[in-house]
Amino acid sequence: xxxxxxxxxxxxxxxxxxxxxxxxxxxxxxxxxxxxxxxxxxxxxxxxxxxxxxxxxxxxxxxxxxxxxxxxxxxxxxxxxxxxxxxxxxxxxxxxxxxxxxxxxxxxxxxxxxxxxxxxxxxxxxxxxxxxxxxxxxxxxxxxxxxxxxxxxxxxxxxxxxxxxxxxxxxxxxxxxxxxxxxxxxxxxxxxxxxxxxxxxxxxxxxxxxxxxxxxxxxxxxxxxxxxxxxxxxxxxxxxxxxxxxxxxxxxxxxxxxxxxxxxxxxxxxxxxxxxxxxxxxxxxxxxxxxxxxxxxxxxxxxxxxxxxxxxxxxxxxxxxxxxxxxxxxxxxxxxxxxx
Numbered sequence: 449x450x451x452x453x454x455x456x457x458x459x460x461x462x463x464x465x466x467x468x469x470x471x472x473x474x475x476x477x478x479x480x481x482x483x484x485x486x487x488x489x490x491x492x493x494x495x496x497x498x499x500x501x502x503x504x505x506x507x508x509x510x511x512x513x514x515x516x517x518x519x520x521x522x523x524x525x526x527x528x529x530x531x532x533x534x535x536x537x538x539x540x541x542x543x544x545x546x547x548x549x550x551x552x553x554x555x556x557x558x559x560x561x562x563x564x565x566x567x568x569x570x571x572x573x574x575x576x577x578x579x580x581x582x583x584x585x586x587x588x589x590x591x592x593x594x595x596x597x598x599x600x601x602x603x604x605x606x607x608x609x610x611x612x613x614x615x616x617x618x619x620x621x622x623x624x625x626x627x628x629x630x631x632x633x634x635x636x637x638x639x640x641x642x643x644x645x646x647x648x649x650x651x652x653x654x655x656x657x658x659x660x661x662x663x664x665x666x667x668x669x670x671x672x673x674x675x676x677x678x679x680x681x682x683x684x685x686x687x688x689x690x691x692x693x694x695x696x697x698x699x700x701x702x703x704x705x706x707x708x709x710x711x712x713x714x715x716x717x718x719x720x721x722x723x724x725x726x727x728x729x730x731x732x733x734x735x736x737x738x739x740x741x742x743x744x745x746x747x748x749x750x751x752x753x754x755x756x757x758x759x760x761x762x763x764x765x766x767x768x769x770x771x772x773x774x775x776x777x778x779x780x781x782x783x784x785x786x787x788x
Contacts, residue, residue, distance in 0.1 A: 519782035520551035525743060525773030546571040546584055546773055548743075551780070559596040561604065565589070570615070571771065578624060584771065585614040592655070594645050606645040608655055608694070610712075612637045612727075620756055629756055634668035635677045639714075641692050653696045660692035662714055664753070678753025690716040704735040723752040733777070741777040746770050 527544040547570045555562040571584025589611045594604030613636035619626035643657025664686045666672045666679045675681030691714070698708040712727040727749050734742040749767040757765035 514784035514786050515557050516553065516555055516785040517782065518551070518553035520549070520780040521778070522550075522780065523548045523741070523743065523775060523777045525771075525775035527773045540576045542573065542575040544571070544573045544583065544771075544773065546771055546775075561594045561596070563590075563592045563594075565591075578621075581621075581626075582616060582618070584769065585616055585618065586612070587614060588612045592645065602647055604645040604647070606643060606655060608639065608641040608643070608657070608692075610637070610639040610641075610694075620761070622761075627761070628670065629676070631668045631671065634666045634671045635679075636665040636667070638663040638665065639692065643692070651697060651699045655692075655694045657692045660690055660714065662688045662690065662692070662716075664688075676754075676756065678751075688714075688716045689718060690714055690721065706733040706735070707731070708733075720752060725752065726750040735777075736774075739776055739778060740774070742772070742774045743777075744770075744772045 525544075525546045525548075528542065547568075549568040550566065552563070552565045554564070567586065567588040569584045569586040571582060572580065573583045574580045591609045592606055594606040597603045597605055613633055614630060615632055617628065617632075618630035620629045621627070639660060639662050641655075641657040641660040643655055643659070646654045646656070664677055664679055666677060666684050671677075672679065672684050673681060675683075677686075679686045693713040694710065696710045698706070701707050708731045710729050712725075714725040715721045716723075716725075728747065730746045732744045734744075736742065747767075747769040750764070752764050754767075755762050755764050757763050
């Protein structure tokens, strides 16, 4: 019996070592990519828009003069297309409307920091062949508390909470036939994590956690009975324990061109830990004048538990969403408050 327990213990140690090795390679890869990019753009001045809308706190000259800082961004994009006697085919008419809202509020005092960020995306498309449907729907709230561990303010012992879901019903389409696939709080993702937050610069933040709880909620009974998003049929929630990494980056990559990105990686210790779940958002903003800009966004999601794709709609797949448009852009006024 003792020999059997010893063998199990050794296998457990080896398994945990493999997980940490995989997560370390992932972190090193993305740190290298972003460091290269940051080096290329080091000499470019960061415009005011980036300072007002970045997800992570900025190294400002007057950080000692405020405790609370809040601001955000609103944008509204419109794209329209029409065809007449077009030999290559296509929709005679199409109209796409997309809206984006961001709001942040930060707190700083002594060694304590508290960052909060809300992102809301809504989109709608109307075309002659496919009718009307949504093409974007996301609510994302991120809250992160940190305690500064070093004198330079680059390492924080942190806790992180993230909630992500949508507002309206969603459908997957095959041959223009819609299949009900999602709804409000179906799915909803709750992440609670403890780890270390590394902030080498004002536009880069890397949070690493070896202990993270991720819950997937399916509140809709019809979807719950189908057993989707990894939640067993008939159940309304699934909890997973694993490792979590999130990287946030924003910078001005050229004159009047802003990039803002985020990538989340999650590995479930209990089920196929090498199948790392990915959630990635990318936003490029090409500023035209004070209120108007062209934007391009690219979102990618891979979750091995989301098996809605393939010939029989039973396989996982990389989900991608790409949107481009020209529209109104309004940064919200940044406000700072100092308390004694």
